[in-house]
Amino acid sequence: MGAGAVGCYYGFRLARAGHPVTLIGRPALVEAAADGLVLETGGGRAAVPVTATAEAAGVAGADLVLVCVKSTDTEAAGRAIAPHLAPGAAVLSLQNGVDNAARLGAVIGRPVVPVAVYVAVEMAGPAHVRHHGRGDLILGAGEPGARAAAILAAAGVDAAVSERAMEALWGKLVVNCAWNALSALTQFSYGRLLDGAGVREAMADAVAECVAVARADGVAVPGDILETVYGIGAAMPDQRSSTAQDLGRGRRSEIDHLNGYVVRRGAAHGIPTPVNRLLHTLVRLAEAGRG
Template identity: 35%
Template structure:
């Protein structure tokens, strides 16, 4: 299968390397010229449970060079989704499918506006990755599963074909007839810890030692569950404690959420697509979400202070 990965960060590279080694013509597309050039010159260095190796990958900054793919996997930061897909329309041919594996909710609508809802698939992945430098990642694929599905819940031949391609390459994948519910399940886990660690700068180990923060987390998750239920979404969990427990499962005490990592790097977060989604859906369905609205406001305040500091620094 010819596959293009839009956004070759840690996760894009981890999935891209796996699909490449599985025999698929896989293109890693990224805005960073240095990262792409390093991958083209030396391959992608992958450190994982099997050790360290160089994987010869196809990489480009220019979607026109790649041409139409059978599948486009979208893995850019949430707030870049619209710009990225509109800049990557040369990847989209008559039969191209577009699959978002991003965190949070709302990307499917953005992609549908750009390429048509009929070609959009949704999914969630628990694959992990850390970008160690240009063309160098630490990858966690083994034992991590990916779930994909049609937005309307049908189990179609085309979604099965994508799952077969992924499974054949060693990317454990299942097809869901309730992908929206699956996305909400993952959202609950992100709601449980992301914003709280971003605001407090705490690692998982520190967060889980603070009863007050646990109480806030459970309140935020309870709001999200109420919103999902009002929207008619079928969840796999109905107790906020489940999301709180699941969030830290198998992770070291020193682990930092992606939201905290973004803030520490001085970049914007995906808050609008996580807690912000809960607030938007709540407003749509008449469910109050004061805890999530407060968490969004606090993260936005931190982002504003950070941007002001960066602007002040650039004017010195």
């Protein structure tokens, strides 16, 4: 549900493993997917047959539902799919941010498995996803998460179940808060961005605020999180953030659920978050400027 870059990547992996996959996305995707879903990697490109529809009813009968919509669309997507979900379907939130599973579960009236997604992908065109690196998942514990992880692992996805999935989501949020806005505002790749004067220091300030807010929320962020942040530049030098891709296409980004979320939670705890507030404000202004 939400066949953008993340949805198409994992949809491709499941379809290649022999599972019947339905992509729910925009009409352009539905039209292009008639010729197959294309995955492009450094080793070439391949296509697999899938079903595609623009209707939320496409989830009907599915054993596994991957919700990959933007965080801004979580409730709307939940309301759309709720009437069509099979009773035993495992519903997974493969989304940025830390509260999507709870928000989605409140709408559909059943538990949703939170999933931390570590993959560098972008859409090269409708039903054509380009993979730049990684692809591993950390799923929340419980029967639905374990069942989904087994299906994904059999499809060649590195999928682990963990009681600490929320910590993983917070860790990813910290990384996104450090990278996404700066990548979006400059439209620089990670490798080029990290070489910029003052960038490491600005990232360190943003990360420190995030860690303080996470601790106030009762979440333990790994002590080496700043090294993890810097390591993204070396691991994915050619990647641009999802926020940069949204801004470049004139679409609303998820910045309210990244830096904006840290600002709101910081305010709730009385913790100042000036760097995250500025990054959030600048991206929102850039969005307004691009219509």
